[in-house]
Amino acid sequence: MDLTVFAAAICLLSCVSAGIGMAMATGKAVEAVARQPEASGKIQAILLLGLALTESTAIYGLLTALIILFVKG
Amino acid sequence: MFEVALFPAPVEFTLAGHTLRLSATALTTWWILAVVLALALAFRLILVPRLKENPKGLQRALEAAIENLDNYIGGRLHGAGEAFGAYIFSLALMLICCAFVELLGLRPPTSDFTMTLALSVMTLVLVNICGFKRRGFKGRLKSFKNPFLLLSDIITPVSMACRLFGNMFAGMIIVDLMYFLLKNFAVGLPGVVGLYFNVFHPLIQAFIFITLTLSNVAEASEPVES
Numbered sequence: 001m002d003l004t005v006f007a008a009a010i011c012l013l014s015c016v017s018a019g020i021g022m023a024m025a026t027g028k029a030v031e032a033v034a035r036q037p038e039a040s041g042k043i044q045a046i047l048l049l050g051l052a053l054t055e056s057t058a059i060y061g062l063l064t065a066l067i068i069l070f071v072k073g
Numbered sequence: 074m075f076e077v078a079l080f081p082a083p084v085e086f087t088l089a090g091h092t093l094r095l096s097a098t099a100l101t102t103w104w105i106l107a108v109v110l111a112l113a114l115a116f117r118l119i120l121v122p123r124l125k126e127n128p129k130g131l132q133r134a135l136e137a138a139i140e141n142l143d144n145y146i147g148g149r150l151h152g153a154g155e156a157f158g159a160y161i162f163s164l165a166l167m168l169i170c171c172a173f174v175e176l177l178g179l180r181p182p183t184s185d186f187t188m189t190l191a192l193s194v195m196t197l198v199l200v201n202i203c204g205f206k207r208r209g210f211k212g213r214l215k216s217f218k219n220p221f222l223l224l225s226d227i228i229t230p231v232s233m234a235c236r237l238f239g240n241m242f243a244g245m246i247i248v249d250l251m252y253f254l255l256k257n258f259a260v261g262l263p264g265v266v267g268l269y270f271n272v273f274h275p276l277i278q279a280f281i282f283i284t285l286t287l288s289n290v291a292e293a294s295e296p297v298e299s
Contacts, residue, residue: 052281059239066242066246
């Protein structure tokens with residue numbers, strides 16, 4: 001089998017870690033809102049920023065995989 | 074085999090005897106700019122003179138929307154000027170128009186790294202202008218006492234550009250891949266998948282880009298605590 005497919009699969013491991021990270025952040029945010037409902041606006045803003053930063057790792061992995069697979073040399 | 078060019082192929086055309094080479098996405102951007110400018114000009118020349126002193130109906134809704142936008146941005150930026158509302162709105166309009174061009178079958182300009190880098194360098198310039206203006210020359214330099222903060226200031230535009238480019242490029246490749254795999258049976262399914270990857274996803278990315286711009290500017294223009 002071509003090794004490039006294997007390389008793309010390794011790149012996509014970043015999506016797994018990003019998923020775990022986003023789940024942890026969201027869980028903590030739910031806990032924080034349950035404890036202090038009056039701070040929900042601030043928590044939401046911070047959560048959104050954090051999710052955007054976390055998501056970018058997944059996007060970098062996906063981008064690298066797509067470039068390995070489809071971009072012509 | 075399905076293949077995509079990382080940078081779009083240049084378009085050549087002759088203008089007054091000179092041969093110009095432009096990337097296809099730059100040409101698309103100019104088209105978008107022309108259309109948006111024409112719409113804005115029409116709005117200014119036709120609608121604005123007809124606005125009345127006592128707002129009613131549509132005008133009231135428009136004024137409320139603009140006021141809400143200004144309030145939201147002013148609240149985020151500790152009251153740093155009204156011009157920001159216009160800048161943020163035009164940034165959002167540009168990002169959304171650039172993404173929706175894909176619905177017409179063109180390559181979206183935001184899937185070109187140069188475009189996203191230009192947008193995020195604009196954010197960097199804005200951050201520095203606001204920082205120097207609000208905190209003063211010394212105050213701004215004092216905020217770089219920790220060298221890591223200087224590093225994060227340099228990294229921010231690169232990471233913003235990579236994020237926007239990665240999202241748009243990945244969305245474009247996924248939709249193209251679907252058309253490639255379905256071949257002549259591309260009926261119905263592209264409408265559903267495209268609704269997510271061409272409409273919903275770019276809107277989220279535009280929102281994230283704007284939120285990041287606002288929070289970076291807010292961080293730089295925060296009044297110095299004494």
